[in-house]
Amino acid sequence: MTVVVTNKASNLAATLFYEWAERGLCEHMETMTAAALHYGTPTIIELGVRTGVSSALWLAAIERSGGGLLWSVDVEEPHGGYVSAIIGHPNWELHVSDDLAIADQAPEADILFIDTSHSYAHTLAELVAYVPKLQPEGIVLLHDSNVEHASAEDEGNPWPVMRAIDTYISEFPEWSVDHTTDRYGLALMVRGT
Numbered sequence: 223m224t225v226v227v228t229n230k231a232s233n234l235a236a237t238l239f240y241e242w243a244e245r246g247l248c249e250h251m252e253t254m255t256a257a258a259l260h261y262g263t264p265t266i267i268e269l270g271v272r273t274g275v276s277s278a279l280w281l282a283a284i285e286r287s288g289g290g291l292l293w294s295v296d297v298e299e300p301h302g303g304y305v306s307a308i309i310g311h312p313n314w315e316l317h318v319s320d321d322l323a324i325a326d327q328a329p330e331a332d333i334l335f336i337d338t339s340h341s342y343a344h345t346l347a348e349l350v351a352y353v354p355k356l357q358p359e360g361i362v363l364l365h366d367s368n369v370e371h372a373s374a375e376d377e378g379n380p381w382p383v384m385r386a387i388d389t390y391i392s393e394f395p396e397w398s399v400d401h402t403t404d405r406y407g408l409a410l411m412v413r414g415t
Contacts (some may be wrong), residue, residue: 247275247337247365249409254335256398257361258283261332267355269321269348270337271296274304276365277314279334279413284313293329295321297338325351332357337365341373345386353394362397368407387411 258264258280264287266280270295284290293316308314317324321338334352338344345364352360367383376382384401386408391397401409 230246241383245278247406249404249406250365250402251279253408253410254279255283255365257333257363259287261287261290262300263287264332264333265291265331266291266293266335267293267328267331267352268335268337269296269352270335270355270365271300271316272298272303272337273302274308276335276337277316278304278308281308281311281314289313291329292356293317293331295319295324297321308371322347322351325355328352328355330357331355332360334360334362335365336362339373340366340369340383341375341384342379342386342389343375346389349386349390351413353390353397358413361410363407364411366406367401367409368403368405383407383409 243261254276258266264284268276269278271277277292277294280292284292290313293315294314296322297318299318300316334356336345336348338348349362356362364383364387366389369383370380373375373382389401391399396413397411398414399409399411401407
């Protein structure tokens with residue numbers, strides 16, 4: 223079977239593995255795509271855009287599914303070739319803002335993807351603010367969960383993303399986590415086991 227890709231984000235995502243092979247996100251392309259496709263026409267909240275690599279992946283999955291919405295937030299204006307190639311995509315709503323300041327504007331979603339500051343306090347605050355936006359069967363994916371020291375704020379307290387997840391789960395025990403231990407890590411949070 224030959225698949226012909228005609229959508230801009232899908233074409234762009236097809237190049238990501240080769241151009242970003244040394245970046246940790248490419249290790250999770252299949253997981254992210256499968257998660258999005260699982261929901262049919264998914265609504266995805268993406269916290270952290272930066273250069274648009276994850277945005278291109280999510281939009282490619284939305285294109286493959288035949289519809290959906292990517293609702294993204296970054297505190298800085300996203301930049302780079304990936305963003306410029308997908309800006310204006312009809313399924314992408316991009317906000318340049320503090321993600322915690324506009325959490326109330328987020329749609330109900332199937333997937334929450336967090337790849338922002340990687341600090342303990344900020345990650346925990348994002349979980350508290352955005353997890354309630356998820357549908358009952360929704361999931362949370364957190365990139366860089368295997369990074370020992372992400373910010374000066376967490377110096378002396380390693381593994382800030384995993385500590386934030388553990389703190390959140392201690393308050394909301396209906397959630398469980400599965401965590402990859404590759405270079406950067408990807409944590410998957412689900413309700414139940």
